[in-house]
Amino acid sequence: MCGRFVVASVGSELVGVLRVDVEGDDLPEPSFNVAPTSQAAIVIDSAKTEPPIRRLESARWGLIPAWAKDTKIGARAFNARAEELEGKPMFRKALEKRRAVVPASGYYEWKNVDGAKIPHYIHPADGSPLFMAGLYEWWKDPAKAEDEADKWLLSFTILTRDSIGRLGSIHDRMPLFLDPDHADAWLDPTIDNVRDVLDAAIDAAPALAETLDDHVVSKAVGNVRNNSPELLEPVED
Template identity: 50%
Template sequence: MCGRYVLATPSTDLVALFEVDEIGEGLPEPSWNIAPTTRVAVVVEPAPRDERPPIRRLEAARWGLVPAWAKDVSVGQRAFNARVESAAEKPMFRDGVRSRRALVPADGWYEWQQGAEAKVPHYVHGEAPLSLAGLYAWWKQPDGSWLLSATILTTAAEGPLAAIHERMPVVVAPAMRDAWLDPEEDGEAALEAVVAEAPEAAGGLAMHAVGRAVGNVRANGPELVAPAP
């Protein structure tokens, strides 16, 4: 699973990297310890309402998907991850698979490995910001405003990553970002395609053990990703 991750890359760099057309309001500050229910940056490409081409946007979203039919925002607390094996069928996620797919920029993520006495956190990262496969939804809040929320898709870990944890986020290869975001693409086919390429996309990632301070949601700063002594 992916329950904590890092995004310290400035929004200006993300705009260039993901070829963003417009930037939304309230984007989160750089963070080395992003936790569920907090605001995260997502790249989305909503279906246009007229003949104009789609507009790619960098938006702030609540991490934990709240579907349109939810009665309460708390539904999202248990929907910060979605398993690729069942996302296309589950009512919580299937509309997202069909036409509301997102990219979640990340410098890396944390995973906990069971040790002899306690779980040991590891930081998994690349040389450049990663794009994690996500889904998004809009939910009308009691005050009439709209909440954008998102979830991160996970798949079975392979290679060295499997030694840390059995699950991992789906890393979208750069060449597949456009098709994944395109709301006109067949959702299930897009999902199958990114999952098939995920092992290769994640093949060059590095990982190392870090200090246990990352387990505290209030802890933040670049020291969290430093290798443990």
């Protein structure tokens, strides 16, 4: 699973390789402790234009489908198992047309050691951005007037798959990592063979996982109120 991640920079510095056309005006500030229900920047391709426009937009972490009565459902939909998407009404429609890439500097995972949970920071060894596959939805707030600026809420979830190698020794699930080529295909809203693209990304993810480093960090990361670069510093296991 992925329950916390880090975005140490925003904008073109983070997603230049994905060739974003438009950056939103309300992108969140860098964060060293992004938690579910927080805002984070995601990359999406707008299918309403031809060709699609690639956008970097602020979105709430935790998918809220269009049919939801309120936002509460998003708090438990911050991850989605890649192998189960077609069978879940929560994610099925988004898989077809609303796919996202979630850029990050790295993410946190907790390893269970003799009953104690030890947080690890997992990140690309070369400092490059980490791209995670996601889904997004637009939710219309029935309590707000049609002309209110925040009538529509953009939300997202991060896809996961079973862990492998060293990451498997930390947790049994990991985010579905994407290289730039798979990210391009994943974002394309016009493709018909979504499962083929997804399976290709799942197959390629282990090689990407092997390029990641990890180290133990302070348990302070467990408190969402803690948010500073010091959270990334290694501590003794």
